Amino acid sequence: MDYSPIIATKRSRFQLLEDLMGQPGFFDDPKKAGELTREHRRLDMLLKNWDLYQKQIEELTASREMSTCGDPELEAMALAEIPLVEKQVEELENRVQVAVLPPDPLEGRDALIEVRAGTGGDEASLFAADLVRMYSRFAETIGWKVETLESSPSDVGGFKEIVMKVSGDEVFRRLRYESGVHRVQRVPSTEAQGRIHTSTATVAVLPEAEEVDFELKADEVRIEVCRSSGAGGQGVNTTDSAVQVMHIPTGIIVRCQDGRSQIKNKDKALGILRSRLLEKKQQEEAAKYSAHRRDLIGSGGREEKIRTYNFPQNRVTDHRIDLTLYSLDTFIEGKIDDMMDRLLADDLAERLAEAGLR
Structure with missing residues (x-):
């Protein structure tokens, strides 16, 4: 696909924003200034990636021409270089594709995570505590800050309900797909017969709202x-x-x-x-999204069963993307990157397809 017309429009918009940000009184309206500043930052990154993408395409063309120049030594050098340049071109094209998509204004925000014990009594509250620890440890590994805003502990050391604020870089973008019903299958510590019980906990991930979003009269x-x-x-x-x-x-x-x-x-x-x-x-607003996309990733609703944690089989399955990992022991300790990356990738692929970019 030829992105040149889109890039030309984006470049004009970038120049307009440069002019606006240099005018007196630009920050008089904090909400508008923040939106335009974020847009300027996104466009700046897009244009830099586009320019680098163009240079890599030129380098790839030159390498392919050199691979048939007749000089065995130069041809060998070119053939060794072509796969590396092709990979760089592919990565840069993906970045450009992502950047030309209409941005979600909430993606860069901090998030509130609400975890509630569902069906299963005490075991459900213990599972809720496991999820809290999982998200907290994941946040620690990437430098996010976690703060408990409100909690209601259970008598057995779990949580009936807890609300946490997670602050950092692109928190809501990465955590948003955790919303839904999480199901656990395991033998509770109080089970004398060794029978597997099924319990649930619900997770809701909310973008942190700013005061300018809602005027609470x-x-x-x-x-x-x-x-x-x-x-x-x-x-x-x-x-x-x-x-x-x-x-x-x-x-x-x-x-x-x-x-x-x-x-x-x-x-x-x-x-x-x-x-x-x-x-x-x-x-x-989610009702406006295509039915196919809702089927792929899910609505993000609190009532939707999204994942099963099966301890006897050391298995975690995400039902929305049909992905099963046999590493529950490390997953529940916060190593959830692989699952999150797949959810992000599948959602991105659908967004690109809807925009006609794939």
Whole structure:
């Protein structure tokens, strides 16, 4: 495919953004300035990759011509070089293809991960804790920061529910496909007969919402302060630090009590509320996507069974892309890169096909 017309349009847009960013008052509107700055950064990378792509094509053409020049020594050098240059051309073309796709404005954001125990009682809460540890260890390996915003521990050391914020580079882009129902098959430690039990936990990955995304009007939000309950120490349990926020138009309720500071709990609750409202907006927009793409990757809904973790067989299977790995022992410890890369690759291939670029 000839990308030249697209690149010419992108280059003109890049120059326009350069001019806009140099004008006084550009940052007066933070939301718009942020969007344009991110677009400028994406276009800059696209144009650099395009220029390098053109140079590599020229080098590949020259090498192919040299491979039939009649000089045995030069031909041998060219033939040895051609596969390396072809690989570089392919990689650069993939980068260009990705960059010309319409960007998802949420991909670069931090994310909130909500994990809830599903069916299975205590075992489900223990599995929820396993998932929390899995995501936390994965985040540590790539330098992301994990912060617990709210949690409800179970009596056996697991979690009934937990909300974490993950901060770093392209967090939502990589974690977004974790949303759905995760199923575990294993023998619980309390099972005397050695029978395999099936339990579930649900995961929801939400892009962190910014204040500019939603204006929470005072008459649409009800904030209540009450005494914290549950584990947390004497200081937490004897202060009115728990905060419950209700969004009246949607009925969404968020409660935060993990911290001793009422102000911090209120800020956390409002942050979670904004992200849940953004998720609701995403779900409404998701109805516009093609049915084929929803079948391929899934809707990302909380109710959709996406993955099975079978401990007796050391097997983890992602049902959306029909991928099975026999390395559950390391997968559950945070080595989930291979699965994430495949999910990203399959989604990208479908996006390219829809855009007519493949």
